Amino acid sequence: MIQSLFILSPTGEVLIERHFRGVVTSRSVCDTFWDRASESINHHGGVSAISDHEELYDSVPPVMEVPGSDQGTLYVISCLRDGLSYLAVCPAEVSPLLILEFLHRVADIFVDYFGFPADESAIKDNFSTVYQLLEEMVDYGWPLTTEPNALKAMIRPPTVMSKLLQSTTVVSDELPSGTVSNMPWRTADVSYSQNEIYVDIVEEVDAIVDASGAVISSDVSGSIQCQCQLSGVPDLLLTFKDPTIIDDWSFHPCVRYSRYEEDSVVSFVPPDGNFELMSYRIVPEKVRSLNPPVFCHPKWNYGDRSTTSGDMRTGRVTLHAGVTTLSSLVFSPSHKGPVVVEDFCVNIPFPRQTRSTSNLRVDFGTAVYNEAAKVLRWNLGKMDASKKASLTCSFSFVSPKVGEEEALDPPHLSLNWKIPLASVSGLTVSGLSVTRESYHPYKGVRNIAKSGIFQVRCS
């Protein structure tokens, strides 16, 4: 159970404070947390260095013991989202995952309400809604209503009009009926003039590739994202062409588990709006034989080791990147022409000892070095197999002193890319039928393959 919930800004300021169990937790807990967190603010300064994931601080464990002033030991369970630290202060034994999942759910709801990213300014701008949401989501420290559809029925997302007319209330006057039904996730009485549902099968490739391009490990995780605008209470049935590709799966609560176990079909009454229908992992054979569609060969040269340690040295990095023709992706029948990789981007984090870079040259795309974060971002944009790109850059750095235990971190590049209409596993939808409702909705299904955590080791 959560005794108190705090949301801290990227500078450690308390943005939101809420106590659920009648006990007012002293803010010194936040201070203790922040002291420890700020010790480990990483050298990339909070700028996403290697991925889209935010990394403000590094080594603060999500479960932390904090001596409470007068209440004995408290446990702070924290998570970091969009630069904000969400702290749940728990007084006693509780499943840490329950709390963590809940904190992330809270953050998800904020994104749902205020748009992405739900960062400091979004929270400040909507703090009264935030408080109201928390009020509905937690009762005496236990999660109460967490389904977005049910929440939206109770508290309307802020709109332009509500901001314009300060008097307009965001609390819905009509109270929801959905929560009492058997389907807490769906708002009742939805009506659209145009009924449509879009299904995206997104497969993310996680991989570790060594400097020579050999795949050390790879993993594919798929998810099915839906955007659903259907009137009434439709019952949907999604079937796959080859469900045996799926090895392990998890579902949104709206899916009837047993139907999938029996017939490998996904039968569900969808929530209204955007949601993740299921996530899955594909059978290992498919993963292990993965041939990534892009390559990037780095070469780091740290210059000569100077005899007198501790002074400046100059190193040089050279990258060759491109699209391979040999990728093992499966393309949709509608896909024509050569393989085009979109949003191709290479992130090159420099060692923390780096002082400056010079002679940055690229023959394709654009590269920008972020001085504060010590990250070079090479944006290649759209690329196909006919092009090859290279980048060179010199950098000067302070050579670590002997005995300092400060090694040059071997940098790991991270690659971002996206290929529409492609799939790693070849999973395709063979049918999506709507029953219970008489209309014929517009249905759109597409595959997307993209990078998850795709990194190139340089050592």
Next chain:
Amino acid sequence: MWNAADPATVLHQQLASALSTMGDAQYWEESISPATIKQSLLEADPSNPHHTSTFLRAMKWLLASISKGRNVSEFYPHVVKCVGVINLEVRKMVYMYLVQYADYDTTTRELSLLSINSFQRGLADAEQWIRALALRVLTSIRIPDILQIQILGVQKCASDRSPYVRKCAANALSKLAPRCDELQFTLLLELMQQLLQDDSNTMVLTSALIAFTELCPDQLHRLHPCFHKICHLLTDFDEWGQVVTIDLLARYCRQFFQQPVAWKEGTAERIDRQRRVRRTLITIEKNNTGTEHTAAAVPTPSLAETSAAAGVQLPPRIPQKIKRRVVKKGFYSDEEDESTEEEVYAEDTNGPALPISKAFRENPVSAVTASASPAVLEDHEDSELAPDHRLLLQSALPLLKSRNAGVVLAVCSLQYYCGVSSIKVRAAMGKALVRIHRDRREIQYVVLTSIRTLAKECPSAFAPFLHDFLVKAMDPPFTRLIKLDILSSLALEPSAIQLVLKELGSYVRHGDRRFACAAIQAVGKIAEMARIVHDRRDKMGRDEANTIALNCLHGLLTLSQTVDHRPALVGESIIVMQCILQLLRSDSDVQPVKDPNHVQDRAVHRILLLLVYTLSKKRDEPAIDAGSEDEDEDADASKLQSVGVSLPAPAVASALWVIGECLLSNQKSVSFSPIFGKYSVEERAELRHELLRLVAKAFPVLHDCEKEQSIHFATRLLLTESNGITEEEKICEQILSLGRLDVNPDVRDQARMFSGMIHAGGRLKHDLDGIEGLPLIQRKLEKEQMQRMFTHARPQVSFLPVEGDMTTSESGAFRFGTLSSMVGHKARNAYVELPPWAAENSPSSLRERDPNDKKSTTSLPNEKLGAPNSQFYNDGDDSDSDDSSSSSSSNDDDSSSSSSSSSDDSSQQSSSSVLLPMPSGSITQPSVQNNTQQEKLNLLSLNGGDTSDDSSSADDSSSSSSSSSESSSNGEQGRPNDQFDLISMNTGRQPHANDLIPMHVTGVSLNDNYFGVANVSLPSVADDLKGLVLSPPVAGPTDQNWERDSGAWIQLVRPEHAGGLSVQGRYLRGFTKSQQVQKLGLTVDKPSVVCLQLRFENRSPGVFRRIRVLQRSQPVGSSIIRPRLFVPPPEIDLLEAGKQAEGILGIDFMETSDRDGSMQAKVDIKYGTGGIPVEIKPSIGDLLLPCQRSVSEFDTAMARLQGFQRVELSVQLDTGVPIQDRILGAASLTVVGSDWSSNGVLRFVGTLPASGDPVYILITTSKVTVCCDHALVVSNILNIIKRALQ
């Protein structure tokens, strides 16, 4: 993304950007002064809707101030008066503020009392959300004075018809509990128990179970009656409730079921037992080589836990000699073609790393396990479980597929601690955990911690996913270390060992020192494990293992040379090198290690070099003997300049031991003899001498562990070397005497003990200072004895866990995934340990709901409560919800069980006889809140005749007494059941008590009869009163008679269509309908409300699970009238073959109509995984409303209606036929007069639902006449009559 071009969206965006300054952010600025706010709060009028924006502004400012950490309690008086503000948003903010400051000081506490009234009004609001909100806020205010009011509110809401309100009531239980005294707490417990037992809404149950964990986590026996229900509904709980419930059930399981054999002896467990690498195995081996244990100091790298290798080359590929045996059934039961896998494996042994791992993933079962034939038990492993135990495990298993990591982990915990260790379950657990570990980094951390624990116990489940645990660049430090641990525990196959070592090769240079050191330790661990793994495979495996160890050694050697600017890493590698050297040496006498490249020699050289350098640096005056180094260290001297790194203390200790071992080893002991083979004896002596000198010189500045090692070194030297080394003896004795005077007691003790022993052997000759003071050993020790003591081969330092010291076994350790396991101590003592397994399974009858049992458990505390609080407890005490049945009488066939139960308890009976006269007497109600009670009592007296002494109603009185005994004995306030019974008794129309309970679950046992047989349930007093007061008191019969008040049964679902499930329904009328409708929470006496009694019958040989009635959506706008409200009967968990169950379905249609068949409700009757659509279409006959006419009125009215309004039909009827029953079965009519048998005339009357026109029906033996103002209906009614008569 799909409608970007939508002009409205564009406009919206533009507006949004223009108005971004209008957001709440302004309240964070200091632009508004508190005085302004106070002023505006003073001036604004809460009841004026135009002032809403003022309030909004003020409240937002206050909330922002709270966020900024400012104390704004001074506003309390102003805010408290806004509690009744019309606008809901403002009100919510006011509530938040109030809760925050209500308990702040005395003033606020007093002021808070002003707001209570408003909440109480809220509790009575028609809208469920308002009621819930009011309850939540009311119970959150922590003022002692209002505790009673709060408890009352909870009681009331616990029987609310809205499940959401009941849910909030359940939550409120734990809010109030900490402030309650013992009596009040008992009441809360009882409320909780009632919610648990009688409610079947998952929302409510979830919260009730959470309340359980807060109120009485230890009283698991309270879960007995609802155990089945929870298991069946578990998948429908919300995610948060599932986590809590599963944990609770795990403890329940331990406490009430015995340990299944397959828990520790399952197939997976047996495989794992053979695969796990533990230290005892080494000891057994070493026993062969004659290991002894002594107190002598083995260099224990205390930091060491694991180890690792830099630039480790892959071991040269050795052709697979032994063909891998394939287990019949792989760890993954979905494996299909083992033979091909075997081929793949065979090829892959010489292939690149990737395919090897592939084979590993697919065929992880070690060859050793082939003999275990795990397939045999596989499918039947859970057969020995108690049925309820199995039910629990099976109902939780599907939740492994939940999207919520918390749920998945909870299920894993349940299966691990309470389930069977079958391959199927373990494999599913592994898969699921690996799936959820790919989540956000915080979740990943918790999941990985759990996996680490599990991977040590059941490595097979995770072995296929080795690749998933490779450390990625963005893994935060806490995750990295855990992954490393997991990786090293999973290296149980040659291919896995290769993969892990290769990975470690890149980790050992990691920038994070702790991680790099841990990786180095992991190398040592792997080298050790490799030996065991290969030994298990075959006898020839030892060479392979030694090659791996040598490669590790080489890798570490290289590392120690390349990272020489990082002393910690070098030190760590020295420690691990020492371990590997010892490992290699451990049985070199049996089977010499093939070391063609002299890796061991080079390693020892390196260690020596580093040791000498470090020691020389440590001298007090480093400059003094600069020359001597060159002189002594001949070949290595020049290199010393470039060593450049001083070892940390533990590494020095380690190095000293290894070098000591090399230099001192003489002739017979197993030793490093080959290593220093190239040195002559003289050279060795010289090295020894120099080292000794360095140690002695540096001794004062050495670290404690180095000192201990130095003393040990000196002692051994004294013992082993023979004469002619006087110089060295002197130095040794000096070291010992320095040790004897050390500040550290450990060092001192060691030095004294060793000195004493050597002295006893007479070998201490020179430096005898202080020796005399030592407790001397009297016996003379022989040199051989002492040598044995100090120089025998030692058991190697091991990184492996010790068998038996299972950290995950229950004793002492916390369950994985708990907060306590993460922080390593009991979190605020709230961690509840898993109880030990029960000695034997508890009887399953405990979990069957036994009426008497329930009574006995609940009535007791109730009586205890008794008088003092009666004014609060009496109403709403019995919080049965609408859909619940709970009466003790529901199962009893032959007589009213109420009466039988009452006879159990004669004292109750006597109390009831005292009570009975009460209705006619005057009662002073103790509290204003009970004024409704007064009305009820008046009503009773209005109805009542002289009842108290009426012997004919003995049954009734006893039944009433029983119901009072069932609840509390303070029957004067009137248990709801009392009231019913009293009324029926008073009207005097109900001859037999057992007719009161005509409906029940027939066929004895549904496991849970919480499935509603609503007529016997005890509605809350509030509802009860409503019905009594509102319904016309004398219009009709005021008792429940199901047979009288219902139509004929209609077959809704034919058994042949639904696999044997037959569903029948009949429409209820009259008083019974009113009662039922009221219990369902629908409006009583509304013509559009239809109430249907459903009877489910299982005519198939199997069972039906989860039978439920769901509403289907119906299109708007057609001519069909849709339902407005739909109240389905509660779900039936289980319907066994041949059994029946019943439930009440209530439908409130949008409107009524006089047209036949225009009202329709489409429903799905679902069972298990199947379902069948049904249309509920009440005919006009069923919809007719009762009305009262005298015979003369009837005749007059009928005579008036002619023409279109009258239809006649000629029939031939016999007076012997029960015409009346038939007609009443077909249509909801009221009989007027009754002279069928005498005159052959029957008169019926009814009112049309929509228009209210009366319908008159006259039946004689030859003719049926139907008259009504509404011409269209007439023929419809006639048809109905016609059908009924045929």
